[in-house]
Amino acid sequence: MVKSSYQIAQIRGIPIRVHFTLLLLLPLYALSFSNRLGFFSLFWSLLTTAALFASVALHELGHSMVALSQGCGVREILLLPIGGIAQLERIPTRPLDEFFMAAAGPAVSFLLSAVFFLAGLGTAALRWIAPTEAFLALSGINLMLALFNLLPSFPMDGGRIFRAWLTPYVGRLKATRIAARTGRFMAVLFGIWAVWPPFNPFLLVIAFFIYQAAGAEYRMVMIQEARKNQWGSPWPGGRWTYDDASVHVSPPPYQRGGRFSSFFARPLRQQHDLFNELFEKWR
Numbered sequence: 001m002v003k004s005s006y007q008i009a010q011i012r013g014i015p016i017r018v019h020f021t022l023l024l025l026l027p028l029y030a031l032s033f034s035n036r037l038g039f040f041s042l043f044w045s046l047l048t049t050a051a052l053f054a055s056v057a058l059h060e061l062g063h064s065m066v067a068l069s070q071g072c073g074v075r076e077i078l079l080l081p082i083g084g085i086a087q088l089e090r091i092p093t094r095p096l097d098e099f100f101m102a103a104a105g106p107a108v109s110f111l112l113s114a115v116f117f118l119a120g121l122g123t124a125a126l127r128w129i130a131p132t133e134a135f136l137a138l139s140g141i142n143l144m145l146a147l148f149n150l151l152p153s154f155p156m157d158g159g160r161i162f163r164a165w166l167t168p169y170v171g172r173l174k175a176t177r178i179a180a181r182t183g184r185f186m187a188v189l190f191g192i193w194a195v196w197p198p199f200n201p202f203l204l205v206i207a208f209f210i211y212q213a214a215g216a217e218y219r220m221v222m223i224q225e226a227r228k229n230q231w232g233s234p235w236p237g238g239r240w241t242y243d244d245a246s247v248h249v250s251p252p253p254y255q256r257g258g259r260f261s262s263f264f265a266r267p268l269r270q271q272h273d274l275f276n277e278l279f280e281k282w283r
Ligand code: ZN
Pocket: 059, 060, 063, 105, 106, 149, 157, 248, 249, 250
C-alpha cells in the first residue's frame, strides 16, 4: 500500500501528518506567493509557506488541546493543500465545550497574527526587509485564517460556535439543522465565488467539502439523537465514538488568483504599505 501522508511530528501523542499532495504543491505555493506579493525571493517564499502550514498546524493543535482537556481523543492532525484537519474521536455535545473547542483554533490564529506582527515591527526597526515582509505576510494570513474560519460555515469553527449558541434555545438536533443549512448556503456562496472568473479550484474544493461535511454531520447528530431517545443518554453512561470521525478544517486563505486571494492579499498589501510609510519616517 502506498503511503498517502507522512508524519512530521508528534505533539502530546497527536501525530501531525503531511499529505503527499501538499508536499507536491508546496513549491508551487511558494512560487505563487512570490508572484502575487511581488516582494519575496524564492527562499523567503518557501520559508513563509512552511511557516504558514506550521501556523495551520498550530491552529489545529489549539482545537486539539481543548478537545483533549474535555476527554475527546484526537487521532491525528493532517495537513492538506486546502488546509488542516484535526480528526477528533468525537465532538463535545455540551454547547459550552463545543464553543471553547471551536474558538480555540481562531484564538491561536489571532495570537499568531499578533506575534508575527510584533516580530515584523522588530525586524522593521532593524531594517531587515525580507524577514519583515515575511512576518507581515504571516501576520496578515493568520488574521485572515482566523476570520475566514469564524464565518458561520458549519462545520467550520464559526458554524460550530453558531450551533453551540443555538443549542440551548432549540436543542442540539434543530441547532445542527439550522447550522448545517447555513453552512451549505455559505458553501454555495464559496462555490460561486470560486467559479466566478478567475477560477479558483482550491476554494471550489473547500466549498464541496463544507457542503458535504455539513450534511454528514447533521446525519450523525440525527443518529445520535435517535439512539439517545431509544436507549437513554449516552452521557455520562459510557464513552461513545463514531465510525465517521468528526473533522475540523481550517482552509488557509492564500490561494493564487481569484477574488478569494485578492480579497486576502489586500490586508497584506495594506500592512506592507503601512510599513513602507514607517520606513519613510525613519529615513
Ligand atoms: Zn479551526
